[in-house]
Amino acid sequence: NAGVMQNPRHLVRRRGQEARLRCSPMKGHSHVYWYRQLPEEGLKFMVYLQKENIIDESGMPKERFSAEFPKEGPSILRIQQVVRGDSAAYFCASSPGEESEQYFGPGTRLTVT
Amino acid sequence: QQQVKQSPQSLIVQKGGISIINCAYENTAFDYFPWYQQFPGKGPALLIAIRPDVSEKKEGRFTISFNKSAKQFSLHIMDSQPGDSATYFCAGAISGTYKYIFGTGTRLKVLA
Numbered sequence: 097n098a099g100v101m102q103n104p105r106h107l108v109r110r111r112g113q114e115a116r117l118r119c120s121p122m123k124g125h126s127h128v129y130w131y132r133q134l135p136e137e138g139l140k141f142m143v144y145l146q147k148e149n150i151i152d153e154s155g156m157p158k159e160r161f162s163a164e165f166p167k168e169g170p171s172i173l174r175i176q177q178v179v180r181g182d183s184a185a186y187f188c189a190s191s192p193g194e195e196s197e198q199y200f201g202p203g204t205r206l207t208v209t
Numbered sequence: 210q211q212q213v214k215q216s217p218q219s220l221i222v223q224k225g226g227i228s229i230i231n232c233a234y235e236n237t238a239f240d241y242f243p244w245y246q247q248f249p250g251k252g253p254a255l256l257i258a259i260r261p262d263v264s265e266k267k268e269g270r271f272t273i274s275f276n277k278s279a280k281q282f283s284l285h286i287m288d289s290q291p292g293d294s295a296t297y298f299c300a301g302a303i304s305g306t307y308k309y310i311f312g313t314g315t316r317l318k319v320l321a
């Protein structure tokens with residue numbers, strides 16, 4: 097049973113470009129969570145999604161960030177017009193239910209130049 | 210009130226020694242406290258977790274001690290090994306919810 101998969105593992109974008117981060121949850125998991133980890137900091141919750149629904153986006157910046165989890169395909173975290181402050185590791189986690197343990201993917205390291 | 214404070218930021222321990230990482234929380238509604246281990250380039254992986262109805266939980270060389278009145282909990286790694294070198298995160302959460310509040314992490318290095 098493959099774990100949570102994220103791609104790309106590393107992403108370099110110039111300021112003003114768009115970044116798209118993908119997350120495929122573990123088989124049988126329909127709950128996806130995105131976290132951001134800034135250098136020397138812990139993980140910060142961004143958004144919680146179920147298939148085709150955003151359940152909680154209270155940790156998402158109000159502008160430029162969006163997330164989706166379509167009926168088919170991976171969950172996508174989209175950052176428009178990236179700025180240097182967006183440079184971080186973005187982790188996706190999945191679980192079979194809301195009250196279940198979250199399993200983390202290897203992360204995508206975004207560098208904005 | 211949502212913070213989880215973790216210390217130390219970094220820790221160097223000799224092989225065979227005891228590694229101790231401390232966390233303190235503010236939200237008294239938290240009733241689930243997991244510890245995650247993260248190796249470079251990897252995602253965090255659940256190591257061990259505790260609920261406040263017990264004061265200690267042990268799994269192999271890893272032990273969580275929990276002090277509810279002080280709102281503190283700690284991870285002890287006995288007989289530390291170089292393979293334990295990683296970043297460790299504590300977290301707090303309310304059972305049945307999904308929003309984990311993570312500490313800032315402790316970078317552990319175990320010298321051979």
